[in-house]
Amino acid sequence: MQILEVSDLTIRRGQRRLIEALSWQVQQGELWCVLGRNGAGKSSLLHTLAGLHGVDQGRITLMGRALSDLSIAALARLRGLMPQQTIDRFSCPVEEAVGIGRAPWRIGTGWQDEKDRSLVHDALNQVGMLDRLTDDVTHLSGGERQRVAFAAMLAQNPKLMLLDEPTAHQDIGQQLLIMRLMRTLAHDHAVIAACHDLNLAARFATHVMLLGEGCHYLGPAQEVMKPDTLSRVFGCAFDYASEQLLAV
């Protein structure tokens, strides 16, 4: 099932063109890793897909409907975005911070029912934070807070999941857990994650997008992640290495 279709999308930031004439289809069952240098436009792309920025040029279609035609409430059920970092200004228990993900599905007064609660617990269990249910989010470490944000998106359960550097603040064990979780989620969702770790992307992603200076490469992971393409995008040399120590 096709979930996202982008045609001829151009994203500008000031004078710079970050992404030019991008045409792209994302199906259910695909885990895309978006790779590129700092400032290449990974976050801008995710924010644009989520509807946070207007589209200057090009067209984005989500589940067969133009992004601009969907209401804010309808969008909230179709796509979710986990931002690069979450800043909390008020104390709030972990359970509540995950529970906000249920908001788009709740009708009426907004009090949680049993079903919401079990979905929230299930989401926390998947990111390994179920034992922190009553902790205050302002006391969590950066990595833990990110996993709570991930759990909030699991509770939201949108068809299209956008994640901005989900592995950034995680230790190696948690990085693997999150990549595996995204791979599992991709069975009945479409998952797009901005990443910095090429090795993780090569191991877990079904598809890869490389963002270079005014150019992009996209396709199945093995086809795109070739040493010469990667060197062109990142400006450093690449080679295959064997017998290196790997977490598995």
Place this chain on the structure above:
Amino acid sequence: MLFLLLLVFAVAISCGSAGCELPMSSAHHGLRLQRVVAAISIGALLSLSGALLQLLLRNPLADPYTLGISGGAAVGALLSSFLLPFGLISVGIQFGALLGAVVSILLLFTIARRQLLSPPTLLEAPGVSLILTGVMIAAGFGAITSLLLTLSSDTEFRGALFWLMGDLDVDDVSYFAWLTLALAGSWAIWRAPQLNLLAHGEATAYLLGVSVPRLRLQAVFFASIATAAAVSVAGAIGFIGLVVPHICRLVLGNDQRRLIPASMLLGAAALVLADLVARTVVAPIQLPVGVVTALIGVPLFLWILARRP
């Protein structure tokens, strides 16, 4: 909590600067009832406005005067008390204050139009420019207030000072304050689930289906008219709108569905109590209630601040 509130009201009506009395004499009783009724609405308005602004600006230290509305009200009140003939003064001050408050709300909405209507972003600090705009409006009106005070005579000065400190010496039933309270309070309770999402950031709220610019505009509007109504009746009574939502948040958490009604109730009780103290503590002299709220509010607030992690 409701019980506590009723108890406070009963004590406040039966006690006055002439001492406590039971059974109540009807003349004193009527006057005190009017004061207590006004104090309830104003305490609730100020706390509601404070709770909304703390949430909207994502700043637990915001209060109803952060956006500079009381400054305009002060100038309006002073101008009308100096310009109008003596007989019209008490009505004139209220009207003048209201007019001044409306002018500063309009000023705020005009200057901060772009920030108020801007789409949500993940960048932090949507509130900062709004706060700065408010601070500047307050500073401008503050200068005009000082100018008016230096030009005033001694008796005018004393009356003006009472007003500026916040004074509950009202002589009619505060219908306007109650009407505003009903409007703003029911809006806030109705929108509490969406306000809850806004507490997690504007972009998060948008991603979860909240129309952020509209909610933000409405929240600023209702917080502003709540402040304007309170200030026009009783002057700039400080600290209620800052401390009360803060205490409620510490006790109940940040769920607006509980926090907003609780803030209104506690704000009403706190102001009635403060007014009771103001009337009785150095009787027969009456203190401006704003002095009492500040004297209690400052140490309380510093204590809360010291406890913050």
